[in-house]
Amino acid sequence: MKKxxxxxxxxxxxCAGLPRSRRTILGPGDDCAILAPSRGPQLLTIDSMVExxxxxxxxxxxxxxxxxxxxxxxxxxxxxxxxxxxxxxNLAIRPGLSQAFFxxxxxxxxxxxxxxxxxxxxxxxxxxxxxSITIALLGEARGSVLLRQNAHTxxxxxxxxxLGDAALxxxxxxxxxxxxxxxxxxxxxxxLNPTARLEAGRALARIRxxxxxxxxxxxxxxxxxxxxxxxxxxxxxxxxxIPLSPAYRAVAGSDTAFALGGGEDYELxxxxxxxxxxxxxxxxxxxxxxxxxxxxxGNRAILLGERKGAQGSVPPLTGWDQLRAND
Amino acid sequence: MKKxxxxxxxxxxxCAGLPRSRRTILGPGDDCAILAPSRGPQLLTIDSMVExxxxxxxxxxxxxxxxxxxxxxxxxxxxxxxxxxxxxxNLAIRPGLSQAFFxxxxxxxxxxxxxxxxxxxxxxxxxxxxxSITIALLGEARGSVLLRQNAHTxxxxxxxxxLGDAALxxxxxxxxxxxxxxxxxxxxxxxLNPTARLEAGRALARIRxxxxxxxxxxxxxxxxxxxxxxxxxxxxxxxxxIPLSPAYRAVAGSDTAFALGGGEDYELxxxxxxxxxxxxxxxxxxxxxxxxxxxxxGNRAILLGERKGAQGSVPPLTGWDQLRAND
Numbered sequence: 001m002k003k004x005x006x007x008x009x010x011x012x013x014x015c016a017g018l019p020r021s022r023r024t025i026l027g028p029g030d031d032c033a034i035l036a037p038s039r040g041p042q043l044l045t046i047d048s049m050v051e052x053x054x055x056x057x058x059x060x061x062x063x064x065x066x067x068x069x070x071x072x073x074x075x076x077x078x079x080x081x082x083x084x085x086x087x088x089x090n091l092a093i094r095p096g097l098s099q100a101f102f103x104x105x106x107x108x109x110x111x112x113x114x115x116x117x118x119x120x121x122x123x124x125x126x127x128x129x130x131x132s133i134t135i136a137l138l139g140e141a142r143g144s145v146l147l148r149q150n151a152h153t154x155x156x157x158x159x160x161x162x163l164g165d166a167a168l169x170x171x172x173x174x175x176x177x178x179x180x181x182x183x184x185x186x187x188x189x190x191x192l193n194p195t196a197r198l199e200a201g202r203a204l205a206r207i208r209x210x211x212x213x214x215x216x217x218x219x220x221x222x223x224x225x226x227x228x229x230x231x232x233x234x235x236x237x238x239x240x241x242i243p244l245s246p247a248y249r250a251v252a253g254s255d256t257a258f259a260l261g262g263g264e265d266y267e268l269x270x271x272x273x274x275x276x277x278x279x280x281x282x283x284x285x286x287x288x289x290x291x292x293x294x295x296x297x298g299n300r301a302i303l304l305g306e307r308k309g310a311q312g313s314v315p316p317l318t319g320w321d322q323l324r325a326n327d
Numbered sequence: 328m329k330k331x332x333x334x335x336x337x338x339x340x341x342c343a344g345l346p347r348s349r350r351t352i353l354g355p356g357d358d359c360a361i362l363a364p365s366r367g368p369q370l371l372t373i374d375s376m377v378e379x380x381x382x383x384x385x386x387x388x389x390x391x392x393x394x395x396x397x398x399x400x401x402x403x404x405x406x407x408x409x410x411x412x413x414x415x416x417n418l419a420i421r422p423g424l425s426q427a428f429f430x431x432x433x434x435x436x437x438x439x440x441x442x443x444x445x446x447x448x449x450x451x452x453x454x455x456x457x458x459s460i461t462i463a464l465l466g467e468a469r470g471s472v473l474l475r476q477n478a479h480t481x482x483x484x485x486x487x488x489x490l491g492d493a494a495l496x497x498x499x500x501x502x503x504x505x506x507x508x509x510x511x512x513x514x515x516x517x518x519l520n521p522t523a524r525l526e527a528g529r530a531l532a533r534i535r536x537x538x539x540x541x542x543x544x545x546x547x548x549x550x551x552x553x554x555x556x557x558x559x560x561x562x563x564x565x566x567x568x569i570p571l572s573p574a575y576r577a578v579a580g581s582d583t584a585f586a587l588g589g590g591e592d593y594e595l596x597x598x599x600x601x602x603x604x605x606x607x608x609x610x611x612x613x614x615x616x617x618x619x620x621x622x623x624x625g626n627r628a629i630l631l632g633e634r635k636g637a638q639g640s641v642p643p644l645t646g647w648d649q650l651r652a653n654d
Contacts, residue, residue: 031406032370043359046415050455079358088373090461128377130456134417136463
């Protein structure tokens with residue numbers, strides 16, 4: 001096993017020449033980064049990816065891993081309707097990982113940061129037995145903030161994009177499912193290269209009253225549960241309305257279990273008055289959206305119709321509340 | 328081995344009833360925390376403590392560990408002369424740790440946060456093989472900011488408190504050094520319960536021109552090196568002037584090796600014009616300070632006198648620049 005490169009050397013190397021916007025007064029290299037005063041309310045989140053838990057190195061390139069480690073945080077800002085601004089990165093590095101590996105990891109991270117308008121303003125490196133990347137991301141609210149607690153009876157429930165692709169991609173890459181050609185490529189890519197729906201989040205923050213929103217990191221059923229719990233409402237979901245990609249259908253047919261229970265899609269689920277058609281709302285948000293159900297009184301999510309395909313070991317049947325209890 | 332408690336259960340439990348100041352608009356429980364707009368420039372830092380690397384559970388109580396995990400971050404804010412405001416906490420939890428353990432960890436963390444005026448506004452829990460606590464801390468600058476790059480030829484070099492206590496405490500707790508009674512208790516406590524010099528940092532930020540400062544986490548020699556590198560200057564240090572506690576002297580005599588090379592003291596080192604006596608400066612900063620040397624031209628730190636006690640395998644003789652090269 002190679003020793004990991006020295007912490008001081010590595011952090012200096014990875015942070016060298018990091019671009020920064022006008023909001024960053026001082027980037028990496030001191031005890032703290034210094035940022036210009038915020039203009040509006042601020043958003044703060046932290047997320048971590050651990051080797052062997054959230055990713056395996058053999059799954060993809062270091063660049064893809066670096067980008068994804070930021071995207072999972074960007075998605076939290078998107079789910080609040082905010083604008084990401086600056087992040088600090090903690091790398092726990094283990095023996096066996098080379099300097100070249102970290103250079104490539106940071107290349108991906110820098111690319112994702114630049115694309116989202118985020119400054120990487122600081123970092124910390126520690127040795128560990130297990131490799132992990134933990135990022136804290138600071139953003140700013142623009143307009144309203146999309147809270148989980150804002151869902152109201154009568155709201156329609158929408159999701160962006162298609163669901164379950166990442167869950168299938170993960171199973172394909174792990175050899176648990178077979179897929180070929182374009183479908184395989186699409187699904188694996190959806191898992192490894194998720195997109196944070198920042199533009200859609202910003203557009204949602206301009207709607208009055210402010211919609212409720214959550215990003216789909218743990219899966220539709222579980223994340224919907226967060227909205228219901230915080231808003232004190234129930235939901236009816238029409239499984240036939242859940243958007244499935246052609247690749248999903250090619251691999252899993254019309255079985256919505258992966259779309260209902262699978263995580264890591266990083267799409268947005270949001271609840272708002274049903275004023276616009278899906279098509280009009282899609283244009284406004286810059287991404288395809290589908291209405292999949294509605295908010296009702298109560299405190300549970302109900303799957304309409306109980307189609308055969310929805311039966312299985314995946315969350316819909318256990319329910320988010322039971323999942324939590326069994327956790 | 329016990330399974331770790333479920334992530335959702337645990338984070339909800341740990342974050343239940345967290346107190347918050349007026350600056351926190353929304354605490355834990357949504358995709359992001361929401362904070363009121365900052366009044367001044369903001370400070371952002373991240374730090375991590377990994378079991379087996381930075382701490383062992385047998386060293387002390389979970390409360391002490393929780394407090395220390397925030398203190399190492401508070402110290403970074405202190406070294407900038409800032410006011411800590413809000414933090415987000417990432418726990419990587421391994422099997423074998425009980426819910427009661429995390430309750431106690433958070434009790435310590437909450438206590439340290441309350442004492443420093445910090446709101447714990449969010450958290451994330453992930454499973455891992457190795458237990459670690461990673462905290463990102465947001466603060467605000469008050470007055471000037473204490474930068475590592477602000478040291479100038481002719482500045483005096485000061486440190487707060489006494490140095491090397493934590494290095495001895497660590498060796499005592501690990502059985503590498505013997506100590507008894509009050510000395511043992513003092514040194515181990517200095518290691519396990521460090522104090523972030525927030526008040527001293529704030530007082531330093533009111534001095535014009537703004538002093539240079541760094542917190543002593545890696546050890547005097549190494550952290551002084553960060554100042555020299557960023558400021559493009561050299562330093563002369565008088566080993567006889569380095570403040571040693573009575574407990575330090577009881578265990579290590581006049582050997583300054585631990586004070587020069589040992590880390591984890593979380594005292595402040597700062598460089599400023601020598602206008603006040605040590606006593607007057609101590610009163611102003613609310614903590615005892617000692618002048619230990621001066622900033623000179625060049626790019627190296629020189630130890631005056633080369634007393635016998637300073638010889639050894641500890642950093643002074645290898646020098647921070649060589650340390651880095653060998654890292």
